[in-house]
Amino acid sequence: MNRRALSLTEVILALAIAVMVMVPVTSMFSTSGQQVQKSRNFSFAAALARRISQHLMAMPFEDIVDLPGQSIHDAPDDGFFNPVLNFANDQSGLKRINASEMPTLHGFLEMNDFKYALSVSNVSFGAGDEIKSIAIFITWKETGRDMIYRTHIYVSSV
């Protein structure tokens, strides 16, 4: 019986075929992973914008002003995000979004560098009847690219 071993040429040929098959499969896997992360970041940005819009409805009208891009983590108290939690019965238990008090949330925000900004336009109808048109911007970084989510809300003075 003639038992031939594999020749180097055959192995190289097999390897070349394997590489040709593997490259598209690899890119398919990494693309699906990126899509999930992209979708997660976008959903999170939409939720942040919704949160800001809801807080604006409870804020005093005159306190709604332009706000330049500001980080959500390690930021000063702002009425939108910080302080974020307090399980105690007084202010001693206030938790802010920093590495020691909210590690999971802080890690996610820091990794993607989530920021928010407000652009406010006043529309006056006279006799103290005013509307503020507020553009809410959420920005973040994703695989080296700058991303943005934008939404609008209107808040009336009455």
Added chain:
Amino acid sequence: MVGAAILAIIGGMVANWFVMQRRYQKRILEMSDAQQSIRQASWNMIQELRTARNLIYPRLNADKSIKSDTMTVFKNFSGDIVCYYHYPETGEIRRCVVPNDSGAPIIDTKPIATRIDKVAFTSHDLGNRLLGIYLESGNTVGLESVYLLNE
């Protein structure tokens, strides 16, 4: 012989690559599931809270600082008292209703959401109309707020 050795090495590398890809896909799938759980929980609660009349619990502390808890109680549009609470043993958020007219409290048979590791409902304003919702599932987080419209 050399060819067979190279083939064995390549085979090992490919097998290792498959194992790594399997782990990566599992992680991605978990992230996707967590995202879905958070989205579902937020959506279900916000729909009812948005049209609710007022927040009964939690309320701001005496020193006007915000107050958080793993449950919230509010009066809904129909005047029923509704409670959302987290059940950490099963990772569920459940809903209980005390009817406006006479009757025993009713716990919904199906949970509002599952696979939720942490929940915090936070009262943010003196008027008891702004409720912050923090959700954590795995390493995925959700940060929402809802303003009650029907006081």
